[in-house]
Amino acid sequence: MRENGHLFGLHRVIEPAGGLPQASKRLDNSAPHYDNEVVIDVATLNIDSASFHQIKGEVGADPDKIAERIMGIVAERGKMQNPVTGSGGMLLGTVVEIGPHYDGPVKVGDRVATLVSLTLTPLEIESITKVHLDSDQVDIKGRAYLWPSSPIVALPADLPERLALSALDVCGAPAQTARLVQGARSVLILGAGKSGMLCAAAAREVIGENGSIYGFDLRSDNMLSLHQYGLMDTFRTGDATRPTDVLDAVLDMTGGELVDVVINTCNIANSEMGAILSTRDRGKVYFFNMATDFSKAALGSEGVGKDVDLLIGNGFARGHAQMTLNLVRRHAGVREKLQELLS
Amino acid sequence: MRENGHLFGLHRVIEPAGGLPQASKRLDNSAPHYDNEVVIDVATLNIDSASFHQIKGEVGADPDKIAERIMGIVAERGKMQNPVTGSGGMLLGTVVEIGPHYDGPVKVGDRVATLVSLTLTPLEIESITKVHLDSDQVDIKGRAYLWPSSPIVALPADLPERLALSALDVCGAPAQTARLVQGARSVLILGAGKSGMLCAAAAREVIGENGSIYGFDLRSDNMLSLHQYGLMDTFRTGDATRPTDVLDAVLDMTGGELVDVVINTCNIANSEMGAILSTRDRGKVYFFNMATDFSKAALGSEGVGKDVDLLIGNGFARGHAQMTLNLVRRHAGVREKLQELLS
Ligand SMILES: NC(=O)c1ccc[n+]([C@@H]2O[C@H](COP(=O)([O-])OP(=O)(O)OC[C@H]3O[C@@H](n4cnc5c(N)ncnc54)[C@H](OP(=O)(O)O)[C@@H]3O)[C@@H](O)[C@H]2O)c1
Ligand SMILES: NC(=O)c1ccc[n+]([C@@H]2O[C@H](COP(=O)([O-])OP(=O)(O)OC[C@H]3O[C@@H](n4cnc5c(N)ncnc54)[C@H](OP(=O)(O)O)[C@@H]3O)[C@@H](O)[C@H]2O)c1
Numbered sequence: 001m002r003e004n005g006h007l008f009g010l011h012r013v014i015e016p017a018g019g020l021p022q023a024s025k026r027l028d029n030s031a032p033h034y035d036n037e038v039v040i041d042v043a044t045l046n047i048d049s050a051s052f053h054q055i056k057g058e059v060g061a062d063p064d065k066i067a068e069r070i071m072g073i074v075a076e077r078g079k080m081q082n083p084v085t086g087s088g089g090m091l092l093g094t095v096v097e098i099g100p101h102y103d104g105p106v107k108v109g110d111r112v113a114t115l116v117s118l119t120l121t122p123l124e125i126e127s128i129t130k131v132h133l134d135s136d137q138v139d140i141k142g143r144a145y146l147w148p149s150s151p152i153v154a155l156p157a158d159l160p161e162r163l164a165l166s167a168l169d170v171c172g173a174p175a176q177t178a179r180l181v182q183g184a185r186s187v188l189i190l191g192a193g194k195s196g197m198l199c200a201a202a203a204r205e206v207i208g209e210n211g212s213i214y215g216f217d218l219r220s221d222n223m224l225s226l227h228q229y230g231l232m233d234t235f236r237t238g239d240a241t242r243p244t245d246v247l248d249a250v251l252d253m254t255g256g257e258l259v260d261v262v263i264n265t266c267n268i269a270n271s272e273m274g275a276i277l278s279t280r281d282r283g284k285v286y287f288f289n290m291a292t293d294f295s296k297a298a299l300g301s302e303g304v305g306k307d308v309d310l311l312i313g314n315g316f317a318r319g320h321a322q323m324t325l326n327l328v329r330r331h332a333g334v335r336e337k338l339q340e341l342l343s
Numbered sequence: 344m345r346e347n348g349h350l351f352g353l354h355r356v357i358e359p360a361g362g363l364p365q366a367s368k369r370l371d372n373s374a375p376h377y378d379n380e381v382v383i384d385v386a387t388l389n390i391d392s393a394s395f396h397q398i399k400g401e402v403g404a405d406p407d408k409i410a411e412r413i414m415g416i417v418a419e420r421g422k423m424q425n426p427v428t429g430s431g432g433m434l435l436g437t438v439v440e441i442g443p444h445y446d447g448p449v450k451v452g453d454r455v456a457t458l459v460s461l462t463l464t465p466l467e468i469e470s471i472t473k474v475h476l477d478s479d480q481v482d483i484k485g486r487a488y489l490w491p492s493s494p495i496v497a498l499p500a501d502l503p504e505r506l507a508l509s510a511l512d513v514c515g516a517p518a519q520t521a522r523l524v525q526g527a528r529s530v531l532i533l534g535a536g537k538s539g540m541l542c543a544a545a546a547r548e549v550i551g552e553n554g555s556i557y558g559f560d561l562r563s564d565n566m567l568s569l570h571q572y573g574l575m576d577t578f579r580t581g582d583a584t585r586p587t588d589v590l591d592a593v594l595d596m597t598g599g600e601l602v603d604v605v606i607n608t609c610n611i612a613n614s615e616m617g618a619i620l621s622t623r624d625r626g627k628v629y630f631f632n633m634a635t636d637f638s639k640a641a642l643g644s645e646g647v648g649k650d651v652d653l654l655i656g657n658g659f660a661r662g663h664a665q666m667t668l669n670l671v672r673r674h675a676g677v678r679e680k681l682q683e684l685l686s
Contacts, residue, residue: 008620008647010587020586020616022646120646149648172645243363244353273363277351281661287637294630294637294655302515302658303365303463304351305492312637312653315645318624 001099005034009147012122014078021120027078029122033145036101038152040112040144042093042123044137045070046165051082051089052136058084063131070138074125081119088118089136090169091144092161102147106154113165114144115151115321153321159328162342163335167328168321170195170265172313173288174202175320177263180284180311184260185211188250190240190275191266192217192226194338195288198324199263200231201331214253216246216274222337229333240266246274264289272297279308288313344442348377352490355465357421364463370421372465376488379444381495383455383487385436385466387480388413389508394425394432395479401427406474413481417468424462431461432479433512434487435504445490449497456508457487458494458664496664502671505685506678513538513608514667516631517545518660520606523627527603528554531593533583533618534609535560535569537681538631541667542606543574544674557596559589559617565680572676583609589617607632615640622651631656 005011011034013019014026021027033039047055047070059065074080081088095110106112114121125142132138146152155164173195181187187203189196192215203213215223215235226232236249250259258280264271269291276297279285285308287297297310328335348354354377356362357369364370376382390398390413402408417423424431438453449455457464468485475481489495498507520542524530530546532539535558546556558566558578569575579592593602601623607614612634619640622628628651630640640653671678 008587018585018587020643020647022643023613023616116646116648117642119642150646151648242361244351244361270366273366287655290638290641292637294635295633297655298633298658299460299462300363300365303459303493304363305459305494305659306657307659307661308657310655310657312630312640312655314649314651314653315641316648316650318650 001032002034005036005099005101005147007036007147008149009120012145022117025077027122029074029078029124031124031143033097033099034147035099036147037099037145038095038102038104038106039097040091040093040146041096042091042140042142042144044092044139045080045118046089046091047080047136047138048082048085048087048089049136050085051087054082054084061133063133066131067128067138070128071125074123079118079121079123086119088121090114090118091121093144104148104152106152110154112152112154113168114146115153115168115171115316116146120150121146151316151321156325159325163328163339164325166194166338166342167198167324170198170288171320171324172315172317173263173265174198174327175317175323176286176314178202178206178323180286181206181261186214186254186257186259187211188214188216188259188262188278189232190216190246190262190264190271191289192222193265193267194341196263196265197222197226197334197337198327199265200226201327201334203263204231212254214250214259216240216249225333225337229331231331231333240274241268241270243273243277247277250278259283261286264292267291269293273300276301276306276308277304279306281307284309284311286311286313344375345377348379348442348444348490350379350490351492352463355488365460368420370465372417372421372467374467374486376440376442377490378442379490380442380488381438381445381447381449382440383434383436383489384439385434385483385485385487387435387482388423388461389432389434390423390479390481391425391428391430391432392479393428394430397425397427404476406476409474410471410481413471414468417466422461422464422466429462431464433457433461434464436487447491447495449495453497455495455497456511457489458496458511458514458659459489463493464489494659494664499668502668506671506682507668509537509681509685510541510667510671511664513541514663515656515658515660516606516608517541517670518663518666519629519657521545521549521666523629523654524549524604529557529597529600529602530554531557531559531602531605531621532575533559533589533605533607533614534632535565536608536610537684539606539608540565540569540677540680541670542608543569544670544677547574555597557593557602559583559592568676568680572674574674574676583617584611584613586616586620590620593621602626604629607635610634612636616643619644619649619651620647622649624650627652627654629654629656
């Protein structure tokens with residue numbers, strides 16, 4: 001074991017020294033672990049979809065060649081961060097050792113998933129045992145190291161693993177939604193996919209039956225199911241990239257009012273203004289959508305003279321993983337739809 | 344006069360129809376005005392610095408060629424939006440007409456500045472009378488049209504015009520700072536330039552002498568002046584793009600504590616993590632810096648397990664212009680420094 005592990009993992013950064021692990025070109029991925037680290041015997045890498053597709057495009061849909069490319073990246077960088085897309089993914093494995101200064105929510109023997117990106121996770125691969133071409137997953141033999149500031153979670157025994165992972169992937173959104181809708185009387189879910197459905201459930205638990213939850217998405221099936229389970233009052237279909245279409249749909253659903261909070265969980269670009277126009281004066285817009293453009297939101301809001309709070313979807317919130325798993329447990333409607341999206 | 348002007352100016356959009364003026368390729372910049380518009384006899388265009396430099400690079404530092412290029416852009420687009428940089432600027436002029444459905448804070452005869460970007464302002468140029476090569480300004484004869492959702496402001500009689508403009512350019516930041524620091528006991532101003540100094544003054548007025556205001560910037564002169572005028576308690580110099588340098592400076596200034604609110608008013612990329620690391624659990628980070636990257640903030644915060652609110656700097660807040668001009672009036676230290684930066 002090595003001493004003096006740094007809270008943010010600076011001890012693992014080789015280049016550029018002094019920077020944070022995520023921004024680094026190269027991490028030290030070697031044993032032994034530091035005193036504040038958890039050591040994970042890695043079973044599976046969930047490669048970020050953009051990254052996996054880039055590699056497949058580069059070397060072809062050949063498991064051996066993909067494995068070779070992944071081994072190459074990790075040998076060079078000490079982490080699985082695709083140099084072209086910049087993106088990572090997450091991993092699944094078992095805790096095999098815990099340093100005396102690691103204080104996280106897991107113990108030796110737990111089957112765990114990381115809630116931070118592979119772009120900052122020191123990873124040593126011994127061998128790649130299988131490449132799953134259609135699920136962007138890679139089974140490996142190897143080890144990863146994480147420190148206290150990098151959230152990880154023990155997988156629950158009562159939920160199918162893939163279901164749990166799919167909910168955990170977006171668990172920042174429902175946790176933050178629950179806070180933002182405190183005191184709100186109307187909420188719009190813009191983009192009712194995985195995270196959007198979990199946010200609807202989180203919002204309903206906070207605002208109850210007296211507040212209204214509205215939905216807007218390209219397709220109606222998820223929203224219909226949310227409606228049947230009492231998690232969405234009214235919804236419309238349409239294209240979130242057309243701002244005035246979103247606004248018109250909202251005014252139509254509410255009888256002419258703007259909403260207190262908009263939760264943007266679309267997965268496409270140019271959905272900023274639909275969200276902003278639908279929000280009442282001094283209301284809040286929460287952007288979980290990673291395709292959000294900072295200056296489109298900042299200047300767009302100014303351009304229409306909207307005095308609203310614009311929030312960036314932080315992927316972390318205290319207790320986000322357990323809270324989200326509990327939502328999945330409590331809401332059969334959401335659970336069924338998440339399950340359906342997996343198959 | 345034309346009837347049925349739309350609240351958000353959709354009536355001026357030629358292409359793509361139904362979109363918002365800012366996102367449009369081409370606006371209708373012709374007379375007569377609509378019933379909800381104010382008509383401005385334009386005196387000067389303040390071209391966005393990135394845009395002006397791009398044009399100068401393209402055609403050379405020749406006033407006639409620059410004028411020709413600007414005339415060309417406006418003829419093609421109906422607005423002064425640089426097709427390469429995408430950016431605009433703002434304008435100065437005199438109100439000459441007001442439609443019956445315009446309800447803004449100005450009257451005929453007022454000398455005004457627009458608080459929204461030229462990227463959404465219908466503009467008709469008759470002639471360009473002078474190009475000011477070193478101040479990115481262009482004097483013109485022409486007309487602009489704006490509707491109620493586009494804030495404009497009457498220039499105050501008691502402040503020099505250029506000083507007022509420089510403060511109004513960033514007036515969203517102090518207005519939002521005043522809200523965010525309610526109840527805060529410590530605030531970090533990261534990047535103490537024009538907007539940073541105004542934010543320090545706004546924060547001091549709200550939190551008083553019992554709260555602490557800290558500063559971090561490349562150079563000390565603005566911060567020293569703020570300190571002398573009682574608007575900043577302690578400061579350090581350093582590079583905001585080095586996250587742990589910022590964190591160490593904060594811990595050093597506070598005696599080991601993180602701060603409640605960070606106001607990021609730098610003008611450079613990669614300053615997200617310094618701001619995030621310096622913020623306490625459940626604290627707030629306000630990004631006014633337009634070089635902020637949405638995903639660097641969202642994923643970076645997750646990567647270090649920071650449960651903080653991340654706010655996008657909306658350029659608009661109700662009353663922001665008057666509030667900022669009042670700060671300039673009340674704080675001689677800020678006024679002198681802003682004046683100094685102009686010369
Ligand atoms: N740290 C973070 O902030 C973080 C973490 C994880 C994920 N995310 C982001 O969260 C977003 C949502 O993730 P997710 O897993 O919930 O995605 P998802 O399940 O694919 O949900 C996105 C939803 O938006 C809908 N949609 C797509 N285009 C639309 C349009 N033009 N108009 C209206 N609706 C539209 C989709 O409909 P269709 O299915 O019909 O296309 C889908 O229902 C993604 O952008 C992801 O990057 C952020
Ligand atoms: N709607 C909006 O959200 C909106 C509207 C207007 C402006 N803005 C943005 O607000 C930001 C600030 O505008 P401003 O007018 O206040 O700019 P400014 O006067 O130039 O202030 C920026 C300050 O940051 C300092 N700085 C630069 N690099 C740094 C580094 N590496 N480390 C520490 N400090 C550094 C600068 O120092 P030096 O002077 O020594 O370089 C300067 O003091 C800009 O990014 C602008 O785009 C946003």
